Structures are given as C-alpha cells and as structure tokens.
Amino acid sequence: MNYYSLRDFLDVLEQNGQLVRITDPVMPEPDISAAAQAAINCGHYAPALLFEKVKGYVNRLVMNVHGSWANHALMLGLPTDTTIKDQFFELDKRWPGEVIKPIWLKDAPCKEIKITNNINLFELLPLYRSNKHDGGCYLSKACVITRDPEEPDNFTKQNVGTYRIQVTGKDRLNIQPLVFHDLAIHFRKAEERNEPLPVAIAIGNEPIITFMSSTPLEYDESEYEYAGALRSEPYQLIKAETSDLDLPAGAEVIIEGEILPCKRSIEGPYGEYTGGYSGTRLQPEIKIHAITHRANPIFENLYLGIPWTEVDYLIALNTSLPVYRQLKASMPEVAAVNAIYEHGAVEIVSTKCRMGGYGKAVAMRLLSTPHGMPYAKIVIVVDESVDPFNINQVMWALATRVNPAKHISIINNCPGMPLDPSSDPPGMSSKVIIDATTPVPPEPINEDAHTIELPENTDEWMQKIKKLMRKKEDIL
Amino acid sequence: MICPRCDSKNANLLVPSPVGNEWEMYLCNDCNFTWRSTEPENIRNPKMYDPKFKLTKKKISMMMVNPPIATSNK
Numbered sequence: 201m202n203y204y205s206l207r208d209f210l211d212v213l214e215q216n217g218q219l220v221r222i223t224d225p226v227m228p229e230p231d232i233s234a235a236a237q238a239a240i241n242c243g244h245y246a247p248a249l250l251f252e253k254v255k256g257y258v259n260r261l262v263m264n265v266h267g268s269w270a271n272h273a274l275m276l277g278l279p280t281d282t283t284i285k286d287q288f289f290e291l292d293k294r295w296p297g298e299v300i301k302p303i304w305l306k307d308a309p310c311k312e313i314k315i316t317n318n319i320n321l322f323e324l325l326p327l328y329r330s331n332k333h334d335g336g337c338y339l340s341k342a343c344v345i346t347r348d349p350e351e352p353d354n355f356t357k358q359n360v361g362t363y364r365i366q367v368t369g370k371d372r373l374n375i376q377p378l379v380f381h382d383l384a385i386h387f388r389k390a391e392e393r394n395e396p397l398p399v400a401i402a403i404g405n406e407p408i409i410t411f412m413s414s415t416p417l418e419y420d421e422s423e424y425e426y427a428g429a430l431r432s433e434p435y436q437l438i439k440a441e442t443s444d445l446d447l448p449a450g451a452e453v454i455i456e457g458e459i460l461p462c463k464r465s466i467e468g469p470y471g472e473y474t475g476g477y478s479g480t481r482l483q484p485e486i487k488i489h490a491i492t493h494r495a496n497p498i499f500e501n502l503y504l505g506i507p508w509t510e511v512d513y514l515i516a517l518n519t520s521l522p523v524y525r526q527l528k529a530s531m532p533e534v535a536a537v538n539a540i541y542e543h544g545a546v547e548i549v550s551t552k553c554r555m556g557g558y559g560k561a562v563a564m565r566l567l568s569t570p571h572g573m574p575y576a577k578i579v580i581v582v583d584e585s586v587d588p589f590n591i592n593q594v595m596w597a598l599a600t601r602v603n604p605a606k607h608i609s610i611i612n613n614c615p616g617m618p619l620d621p622s623s624d625p626p627g628m629s630s631k632v633i634i635d636a637t638t639p640v641p642p643e644p645i646n647e648d649a650h651t652i653e654l655p656e657n658t659d660e661w662m663q664k665i666k667k668l669m670r671k672k673e674d675i676l
Numbered sequence: 677m678i679c680p681r682c683d684s685k686n687a688n689l690l691v692p693s694p695v696g697n698e699w700e701m702y703l704c705n706d707c708n709f710t711w712r713s714t715e716p717e718n719i720r721n722p723k724m725y726d727p728k729f730k731l732t733k734k735k736i737s738m739m740m741v742n743p744p745i746a747t748s749n750k
Contacts, residue, residue, distance in 0.1 A: 228699075229715055256693025322691045322701065329712070332719070333729045335681075336710035368708040370691060377743060384743050391746040463739055466708045469729065480707075480731065482741045619743075626740070 201277035202431045205309070205405040205450035206500055209275070209351065210250065210262065216280055218247050218271050225253040229326035234501030236263045240510065245270045245280065250498075257326035266407060267510035272517075275407040284589045288517050288536060291430075295521055299421075300428030302435040308449035309494040310402075316490045319371040324453065324491065325403070325499040327367055331471030335480065335621075338470060339365040340511075341502045343413040344375070344400040345445045346386045346459075358446060359383055360423035362413045365401065365486075366467050373401075373486040374467040375459065379627075380574055382419055387459055387484065396458035398443035399486060400584065404452025404500040409435070415518035416571040424448075441490050452497040457488040473515070473543055475506040476621050506543065516540035519571065523547065526569045531562055538588035542552060544575045545620060548588040551581060556643030559635035560609065567614070567631055574615045574627075580634045585651070597636040601649070603627045607635040679704035680722045682712060682731040707731050 205211040213219035220239070226232060232251065239246050245266035251261040266272060269287070270280035276290055321327065325335035341362065348357040359382040366374045377384035390397035393555040402409075406429055412423040420513075424446065428435040442456045464482035470479045517540065523535035533552040551562050559581035566572045566579055582588060582597040602608065609632070610616040616629025624628045639645050677687040682704060690703035690710060699714045709731075711719055718724040 227714060229712065256696055258694050296693055320691060320694075323694045329710075329715070334724060335708060351690030366708070367710070369703065374708065379743050388743065400689040413714075464745070466706075466731070466736065466739070477729075480735075480739060482739050 202433065203408070203450075204263070204436065204632065205406055206265070206404045206452055206498060208450075209265065209407050210248065210498075212365060213248050213265070213271060214275055216274060217271075218245070218268070218274060218280065220247045220249055221318050222251045223253070225255050226251055227255050228257075228326065232261065232263065232328045232331075233503050233505070236267075237505050237509065239264045240267055240503075240505075240508060242268070244268060247271075251326070252657040254326035254328070255637045257322075259324065259326060259497055259499060261326045261501065262404075263501060263503060264510050265500060265502075266410065266514045267502070268513065272513050275411065284517070284540075285536070287586055288520060288589065291517055291521055292520055292524070293432050294432075295525065296426060296429030297619045298429070299425035299465070300434055301431070302424045302428055302437045303445070304446070305436055305438050305449045308436075309439045310438065310447070310451045310454050311492050312495050314490065315490045319457075319488050319491055321367055321488075321491075324493065324497065325493065327499075330503060331477070331505065333477055334470050335366055335466070335468050337369065339373070339401065339403065339501065340504060341403075341410060341500055341514075342455075343405055343409055343448060343451075344383060345400040345402065345440075345447065346383055346397055347445060348386055349393065349397065351443065354420075355446075356422040358422065358424075359386060360409065360413045360448075362410070364470055364472075368465070368467075368485070371457075371488040373455075373457075373488065374465060374483050375399075375486055376467060376481075376483050385419065389463040390459070394461050396460055396487075397604045398440075398445060399457055399459050400440050400443065400445045400447055401457075401486075402448050402453070403455070404498050405448050406450045408433045409448045411514065411518055414514050416522055418570065423591065441492060452500065453491065453493040455488055456490040456492075457486045460485050460487060469471040471504050473504055473507070473511045474549050474619055474621060478619050512540070512542075519575075523566060523569055523571055527562060528567055531565060532557070533584070534562060535584040536588050537566075539571075539576070540589075542620075543617075544571060545617065546578045546580070547572065547576050547593055548580045548582060550584050550586050550588045551637070553583040553637050553640045557635075557638035557641055558640070560607075560633055563633040567611070567633075575617050576631065577616070577620070577622075577629055578632050578634070580636055582636050583638050594636075598634065601636040601638055602634060609633045609635075610639055677702060678722050679707060679709055680720055680725040681709040681729065682707040682736070683722050707736070 273282040467483035469477040520539040538548040563579040616623040618626040684706040
C-alpha cells in the first residue's frame, strides 16, 4: 500500500489503533518530549502521537510516526504483528535491483501557501526543546535536499538526507553535516568556490522518503529512485521555488534557503541517538529565503532520548539492508545483518562459514563498507541458523561458541563516529570482532559443539498454539 | 537580558507566542542559545544553569569547527 502524504499515513495508523490524538492543550516543554518517551515505552505497538493543541502555537504536531515495529510494518503495508526478521526480508525483496525513475508534478498541496517576506518559523511550526540541555529547538526528522555543485544536472548525486537542524532565529538555522555525509561533500565543493549551497528542507512526508532519507546509500544513488522501487511506482516530485532542487510533492512544509560559505556559529549541544548530549561545535548556518506549505500544516518531528526512541526504528532495517547487500555481493554465505543498535555501532551478522576463520573475514569486510567503516564498532558474527534479530539466540551463540583468546580481535586506530561518547579522539575508535560461529575445518571442532535439532513439527505447533491463543482472546 | 548559558548581555526577545500570550522565546546572539519564559528556573536563570553545560569564552575559543572550512584549491 502506498501513501502520498503524511496525512494518508496518519489515517492508516489511526484505523489500526496506532495513532493517539492528544486533544488537551500541552506545554511545549516538558510535555511533548515526556509524552513521546512514554509512547515509546509501549514497545512493539507504540503509537504515533498527534498533538492537536500546543500552547502558544497555531498548528498541530505529530511525533513517533515511525516509532514502533507495528508502525514500521504499516509503513511497508504489512500487518502490525510482523516480526523484525520478516520485515527485514520483506525489505530485502523490495530493495531494488532496478531503481524506478521519479515523475514531476506541476502542482501539489505543499505549494498552497508561499511565504517570502517576514519569515517566522515559530508562526508555522510548534517548536520545542527536546531535551533539557539542548541548545534550542530542533528539526530532527526533515528531509534535507542538496545538489552536487560541480554536477548540478546529475540527478542521482542530488542528496536527500536527515540531519539535525537547530532553529537559531526566525529565518535562520544551523545544521550539522559530518565529513562523511553526502551533504558535507556538496557543501565542501560549494565552499571551495566561496558560493552558498542551495538547500531545501521538507517537513512532514509520507513515511518511505523519510525512511530512505535516513538510509546510508552510496553517493551517486538516489533516495527518490530507491523510494520509487520500494513503492513499485515512480516517486512524485515537484520543483523548488528558488533553486533547481527536487522536492517530495507530498510534504507538509518546504523550507528553502542557502547554507552560507565560510561561516560557522555555535550549534548544540543536542541529545543524540547515542543517548547522550553531543558537544557544542561551530557549524554552518542556513539563511531561509522562502517557505511553502499546505494549509494548516502538521509539523512532524521525533524525540531522541535514551534508546530506544523513534530514531532507533528509523535507522534500523535501512541501516542493516545496505550492509547486508554489500557483504552478500562478495560473500554470498551471509544470511542476514542486524545493524539496528545505535545506527550500527553494534552489528550482528549471521553467515554460513566457507572455511575456518570465515566469520572473522566477514566482520573485516563489514568494517570496510562505507557505513561500517565509521559507524560499526562491535561486530558479532553468528551461524546462519542463528536469527541475528533474536538476542536470546545471539547470546546463546556468544555463550557457547566464543573462546575469548581465539575468537575476539581488537583492531586499534580506526575511523569512528564523532558522536559516540567513547570515540577518542572524536571520529576515531578501536573495533572489536567477536566470532561466535561454530568452527569449521581447518579449525578443530569440539565434539560438544554438535547442535540439538529442533523437534519435528515445531513450526506447525507454533501456528496451532497461536490459533488457540487467539480463540481464547476472542472469548475473553 | 543575560544569556543563562554563556552570561552574554547580547540576548533579546526572539518571538512572543504566535497566539495567546502564553510565553516569550529569547535568543542569545553570541551563543545561539534559545529559551522560553515558561521553562524551569534552572534553564532561565544564569546562576542556576547547570555548570556542565555553561559556555565560557575559553570553551568557545576551543570549539571544534565542523566541517572544517574548505578553502579554494584553484
């Protein structure tokens, strides 16, 4: 099922009991963040929250749209009880061999209202401080669109990414492009010419482009073409007002502006996906030139706190899939990749082992993938029969397959993730590989390593028991 | 007006609430900190702001520039 706007998806969430309307007026602080954290605590079926009235503001706010496995399943058009592993393989089915080119619309609701004078973000968006010591209010879930200034006509090098953006004025923002992000490449090229970089920020989108915007694609892969492939139809775009940028046509709000060259000012701290505050840094400024929006726009944002919070769902399977595909291209024995923890800081790979030491080789390959190189810090490799999304099974593999002296390797002085509080210096880290696969020749095999078989017909019994449980629920 | 975070006097009203006189938002023009009149005193009061998050001129002078400013290679 495809959605063409945020509102389409909110309707489906509500029909499935996955959206809660907060009709009482709430204070921007601390109510919004407290409610978002509380919603997440509902686990697999955590709902989205639609705040109908935020005190002092005009428009509505929606939080936690992607923030549960049930909502994630609905994004993919699957039943709300779909397991993480099944969602992973559904995504794998749709992950493109061939991408689908987008189409351009001449008009869309996001152009209903145009503002070019006296821009004031606070009149449009119910902005709030997310965590107590954040430097200010943040846009945390927008799609940020830029083009490569050296190849302005190259569509696939146009980037759609999610970056933290601090509101530092009525028409001014500060943004964080880390050096390995595509946005940072675009901005560096513009700055080398001492030119501003045109930027568009799309807020409140149908869920797939937000999902793709958070996905670590290759530099010349298009998020719009991938979104088209995941939806099995061309993605709908519309042109920006002040630049040649292509925008998701279903957006609630589009902010257009420029990232200013050779200018930095204080940004942060910000409660990050690591569960801690990042430091304050001198980061680039955006001057806003125009805003277009739907009438009565809905501000979509997310809460970041001590994991798990919404962002953990948004960067879970879309971090896992590219790494899985990149490994599988040269190591076809790889069965699945779980990179859902802290943006892939901990990654669990299940694989069949071609030869002794193969588990370690898979981990080393992972540590040289574009995303794994800076982000992955702890790599655990398990047998192909172990479900890497089932932590009980992974722990069993660690408990019974790892001889620390042989199977744990530490590699020093590697690229790291600057926001990781253990990164030292920020941006560098050591890595650890834990090979929890069953030894294969020529590594000697301990005879106690022979695994017990599952009792026959276990799967049939599972279905039978589930049916019996559902009947009982009906009676109750 | 004094910034609760960096103690600069270069702070002012950013916006009143768009409807209802519910709050005012303030901005420090030196450190970009924003705060709302309805937040707790340990956010609004410079003397009560958590020392771990206070900014000093020394801290600001040592801040990392991200990304580093790119210079022309032509």
